[in-house]
Amino acid sequence: MIPHTIDIPAGMSTKVFVLARGALNDLPAVLNEMFPGKRPWILEDDNTKAAAGNKVVEILKANGFAPYPPYTLPGKPKPHPLVSLSEEIAKMIPADAIPLAVGSGVVNDLLKVASGMKNIPYVCVPTAASVDGYTSAGGAMVRDGYKMTVPCPPPTAIVADLDVLESAPAEMLAGGYGDLYSKVTAGGEWLIADALGIEPIEPNVWKLVQEPLRRNLSDSKNVEFVFNGLAATGYSMQMYHDSRPASGAEHLCSHIWEMEGHTFRGESVSHGFMVAVATVAIIRIMYFIIDHSADEARKMAKPGLSREERLAEIDKILVKGCYGAAGDTARAKLLAGAALAARRELIFRQWQLIRERLKKQLYSPEEAIKMLKDAGAPTHYTEIGLPLDQFLHAPRAAQLIRKRYTCLDMLYEAGLLNAAIATIA
Numbered sequence: 001m002i003p004h005t006i007d008i009p010a011g012m013s014t015k016v017f018v019l020a021r022g023a024l025n026d027l028p029a030v031l032n033e034m035f036p037g038k039r040p041w042i043l044e045d046d047n048t049k050a051a052a053g054n055k056v057v058e059i060l061k062a063n064g065f066a067p068y069p070p071y072t073l074p075g076k077p078k079p080h081p082l083v084s085l086s087e088e089i090a091k092m093i094p095a096d097a098i099p100l101a102v103g104s105g106v107v108n109d110l111l112k113v114a115s116g117m118k119n120i121p122y123v124c125v126p127t128a129a130s131v132d133g134y135t136s137a138g139g140a141m142v143r144d145g146y147k148m149t150v151p152c153p154p155p156t157a158i159v160a161d162l163d164v165l166e167s168a169p170a171e172m173l174a175g176g177y178g179d180l181y182s183k184v185t186a187g188g189e190w191l192i193a194d195a196l197g198i199e200p201i202e203p204n205v206w207k208l209v210q211e212p213l214r215r216n217l218s219d220s221k222n223v224e225f226v227f228n229g230l231a232a233t234g235y236s237m238q239m240y241h242d243s244r245p246a247s248g249a250e251h252l253c254s255h256i257w258e259m260e261g262h263t264f265r266g267e268s269v270s271h272g273f274m275v276a277v278a279t280v281a282i283i284r285i286m287y288f289i290i291d292h293s294a295d296e297a298r299k300m301a302k303p304g305l306s307r308e309e310r311l312a313e314i315d316k317i318l319v320k321g322c323y324g325a326a327g328d329t330a331r332a333k334l335l336a337g338a339a340l341a342a343r344r345e346l347i348f349r350q351w352q353l354i355r356e357r358l359k360k361q362l363y364s365p366e367e368a369i370k371m372l373k374d375a376g377a378p379t380h381y382t383e384i385g386l387p388l389d390q391f392l393h394a395p396r397a398a399q400l401i402r403k404r405y406t407c408l409d410m411l412y413e414a415g416l417l418n419a420a421i422a423t424i425a
Contacts, residue, residue: 175272
């Protein structure tokens with residue numbers, strides 16, 4: 001029997017979740033029960049090797065396992081989540097192995113995608129409460145410079161040791177808290193899409209993330225709260241077969257900065273830190289909706305563009321050419337003429353309902369900034385080295401790169417997106 005397991009929602013591809021102090025000692029029981037006869041093969045980097053990898057090998061050997069020599073990526077510069085690197089890793093995994101990802105977000109995604117390529121299960125041993133992707137299906141990867149989610153199964157088992165998680169650098173927990181905080185705005189996006197009849201809320205999925213969210217955000221230094229919140233988000237994506245429960249416009253803005261190759265002081269900015277900055281911006285944009293009545297919004301609305309005018313505008317917004325197939329996505333979701341007029345009328349009819357829903361869902365911008373600052377996460381674009389023009393460009397470009405309906409789509413279609421973006425400058 002495996003000690004210290006935590007209940008997982010029914011129907012998940014992940015079958016075992018261990019979260020406890022000293023949980024690394026449960027790893028042999030997990031492997032014996034779930035993967036009898038398989039030899040462990042570890043993927044790590046120099047940092048996670050020191051944090052947990054060496055201990056994992058020691059525990060496995062002491063319990064009768066003969067693990068393959070680990071494959072250790074460099075810790076500096078940090079490995080990047082490249083599809084090409086996952087392809088190389090997939091070729092290295094021995095035929096009789098059970099792969100173990102010992103690391104944080106990038107190491108986990110690299111092995112998740114590599115295991116998916118080989119159609120074999122894998123185990124995740126996280127070393128930081130830094131991202132929500134540990135328990136999700138799909139890996140956040142880069143192919144040809146374009147940020148994308150590569151479909152692949154989630155880990156079959158997760159063994160998370162609180163002692164290891166708490167020893168991670170403080171900025172990693174701060175990044176995880178920033179990623180968890182974004183579920184506030186992600187929920188707001190879904191409320192908007194539901195109110196407009198575009199994507200109805202699925203109650204069981206909503207409850208999994210949103211019901212415990214405020215408790216899990218209540219103490220940014222409580223690793224167990226933060227990790228449980230991140231894990232629940234991953235399960236929600238498994239359940240919904242999409243990342244809608246976990247991400248909205250704030251993640252799309254972070255994707256824009258990643259695809260633009262943004263770095264600060266010679267280093268890539270962590271996912272959680274970019275999301276934290278973007279979340280504050282999106283809360284401010286959503287407060288533009290809260291702060292204006294439907295009548296005020298109608299009076300402020302700019303006329304809709306013709307299809308030809310909008311296509312020219314899209315080309316101008318995406319002029320950097322680093323956004324993959326965003327142009328095709330933008331053209332496919334474009335409304336003009338009668339279709340745009342009908343959508344705009346629907347938005348203004350539902351404006352008051354959306355205002356009420358967002359007011360209930362969101363923390364105020366001031367509350368959000370305080371909570372994120374207390375966690376050690378950035379809240380202002382200058383803290384991650386973004387120039388103002390790049391910061392303000394992100395919401396306009398983010399509205400184009402995914403089919404998912406967000407507050408940016410609502411405000412664009414209402415003729416109010418530029419007015420809303422002006423409030424975040």
